Amino acid sequence: xxxxxxxxxxxxxxxxxxxxxxxxxxxxxxxxxxxxxxxxxxxxxxxxxxxxxxxxxxxxxxxxxxxxxxxxxxxxxxxxxxxxxxxxxxxxxxxxxxxxxxxxxxxxxxxxxxxxxxxxxxxxxxxxxxxxxxxxxxxxxxxxxxxxxxxxxxxxxxxxxxxxxxxxxxxxxxxxxxxxxxxxxxxxxxxxxxxxxxxxxxxxxxxxxxxxxxxxxxxxxxxxxxxxxxxxxxxxxxxxxxxxxxxxxxxxxxxxxxxxxxxxxxxxxxxxxxxxxxxxxxxxxxxxxxxxxxxxxxxxxxxxxxxxxxxxxxxxxxxxxxxxxxxxxxxxxxxxxxxxxxxxxxxxxxxxxxxxxxxxxxxxxxxxxxxxxxxxxxxxxxxxxxxxxxxxxxxxxxxxxxxxxxxxxxxxxxxxxxxxxxxxxxxxxxxxxxxxxxxxxxxxxxxxxxxxxxxxx
RNA sequence: UCCCCAUUAGCUCAGUCGGUAGAGCAGGUGACUGUUAAUCACCUUGUCCGUGGUUCGAGUCCGCGAUGGGGAGCCA
Numbered sequence: 383x384x385x386x387x388x389x390x391x392x393x394x395x396x397x398x399x400x401x402x403x404x405x406x407x408x409x410x411x412x413x414x415x416x417x418x419x420x421x422x423x424x425x426x427x428x429x430x431x432x433x434x435x436x437x438x439x440x441x442x443x444x445x446x447x448x449x450x451x452x453x454x455x456x457x458x459x460x461x462x463x464x465x466x467x468x469x470x471x472x473x474x475x476x477x478x479x480x481x482x483x484x485x486x487x488x489x490x491x492x493x494x495x496x497x498x499x500x501x502x503x504x505x506x507x508x509x510x511x512x513x514x515x516x517x518x519x520x521x522x523x524x525x526x527x528x529x530x531x532x533x534x535x536x537x538x539x540x541x542x543x544x545x546x547x548x549x550x551x552x553x554x555x556x557x558x559x560x561x562x563x564x565x566x567x568x569x570x571x572x573x574x575x576x577x578x579x580x581x582x583x584x585x586x587x588x589x590x591x592x593x594x595x596x597x598x599x600x601x602x603x604x605x606x607x608x609x610x611x612x613x614x615x616x617x618x619x620x621x622x623x624x625x626x627x628x629x630x631x632x633x634x635x636x637x638x639x640x641x642x643x644x645x646x647x648x649x650x651x652x653x654x655x656x657x658x659x660x661x662x663x664x665x666x667x668x669x670x671x672x673x674x675x676x677x678x679x680x681x682x683x684x685x686x687x688x689x690x691x692x693x694x695x696x697x698x699x700x701x702x703x704x705x706x707x708x709x710x711x712x713x714x715x716x717x718x719x720x721x722x723x724x725x726x727x728x729x730x731x732x733x734x735x736x737x738x739x740x741x742x743x744x745x746x747x748x749x750x751x752x753x754x755x756x757x758x759x760x761x762x763x764x765x766x767x768x769x770x771x772x773x774x775x776x777x778x779x780x781x782x783x784x785x786x787x788x789x790x791x792x793x794x795x796x797x798x799x800x801x802x803x804x805x806x807x808x809x810x811x812x813x814x815x816x817x818x819x820x821x822x823x824x825x826x827x828x829x830x831x832x833x834x835x836x837x838x839x
Numbered sequence: 840u841c842c843c844c845a846u847u848a849g850c851u852c853a854g855u856c857g858g859u860a861g862a863g864c865a866g867g868u869g870a871c872u873g874u875u876a877a878u879c880a881c882c883u884u885g886u887c888c889g890u891g892g893u894u895c896g897a898g899u900c901c902g903c904g905a906u907g908g909g910g911a912g913c914c915a
Binding site for chain 2: 415611
């Protein structure tokens with residue numbers, strides 16, 4: 383039986399069997415206590431082992447990390463610290479953990495735990511984190527499923543070289559030695575796909591094609607960027623959520639983003655309470671209050687132009703100067719969401735020069751229908767836009783930005799027949815987890831992170 | 840990729856003015872009928888990241904390199 387179920391539904395006096403890993407073994411002369419954890423919940427269960435057990439001596443000497451199963455009777459605990467405890471009738475040891483087990487009964491640094499990423503799921507923090515990650519993943523599918531969105535699996539291997547969202551990882555079966563020797567460039571027509579291919583940097587373009595058939599769709603899958611970014615917010619492999627809605631404008635897009643974000647805040651507070659309390663106590667004292675506030679607040683909307691005015695009026699000094707036309711830096715975003723809005727804030731209608739080719743041009747001729755959702759402590763967490771559905775304007779924009787239209791002929795085809803207004807946004811899954819847990823490094827919210835020079839495990 | 844910081848026991852860290860290193864935890868032995876990262880007593884543990892230099896002498900100062908972290912850029 384899973385320990386979580388025992389603690390939630392177990393009745394005093396019942397016989398139960400649990401299996402897990404010892405977090406702590408405390409031995410007195412006549413009694414040994416084992417804190418047993420099976421990953422189903424943060425707390426684990428206290429096992430009481432008495433000297434009448436035939437293997438009491440061996441059990442009393444077990445090390446932290448040992449795997450064992452325990453059959454016994456559930457009783458009310460006479461001591462404070464837990465409601466129930468399990469009085470062992472039999473203890474079966476699968477394997478003792480020797481003293482060289484890298485996880486000790488003490489606090490370890492996140493840096494050290496990263497170096498033993500194969501073992502860190504057995505710690506409190508990473509247990510709570512990966513339970514929350516799993517829950518959140520399912521909640522995202524539920525959110526869209528309940529609203530009739532189609533889940534689409536966009537390709538991971540792509541031939542698009544010009545999505546404009548970062549460096550591509552090459553995918554090839556050509557001999558690396560021959561590649562470097564190729565005179566006058568590599569002949570990709572001889573490659574596996576008969577063309578140059580790479581790992582996807584976004585499923586958006588394919589997502590749009592499905593939105594123009596199914597109406598409301600979303601993707602939730604892995605994404606790859608070969609940027610040499612060494613920061614706590616970047617990974618070479620991460621997961622992204624990208625909904626897309628046909629017959630929707632920017633306002634509808636922002637409304638969906640708000641509903642989505644508040645839904646997820648509410649769900650983790652309600653259903654990951656124990657783990658959220660752990661994060662609040664150990665990582666970020668203001669966490670649950672902040673998430674709760676977001677879950678219950680109507681988000682504000684501000685024009686980019688007004689945001690610039692607000693920033694120019696600000697009494698605080700910014701490292702990066704502000705004027706109409708510049709992109710907002712994290713320091714600007716945080717000022718707007720923390721000082722001006724004091725809560726989540728959409729900034730909409732950005733200058734077209736600083737945004738992607740597919741964003742819909744506004745009538746003023748100098749802005750596009752883009753939106754960023756800014757949240758306190760982080761800055762931008764969601765970026766989206768209404769897409770340019772007018773074929774001629776889209777092609778003009780691609781030419782202006784140096785993107786060869788012929789490479790995206792199929793994308794442009796979607797604007798040839800039955801084009802319609804549509805909009806969508808993207809949310810980095812790991813950044814969402816960081817926001818919801820207070821974890822400050824993306825390498826600590828992915829099971830086995832891939833970053834420059836790191837592909838271990 | 841650029842800038843800054845760090846690297847000392849299995850882990851977390853201290854190490855003064857340049858004089859061959861020491862705390863806690865872990866581990867070992869013992870004590871304790873109920874502990875909560877148990878407690879108490881005693882004991883063990885070192886390529887001071889590597890490399891070159893300065894010096895009578897370098898964990899400590901200087902150069903180069905490696906690794907890690909933070910900031911910036913890019914972005915999700």
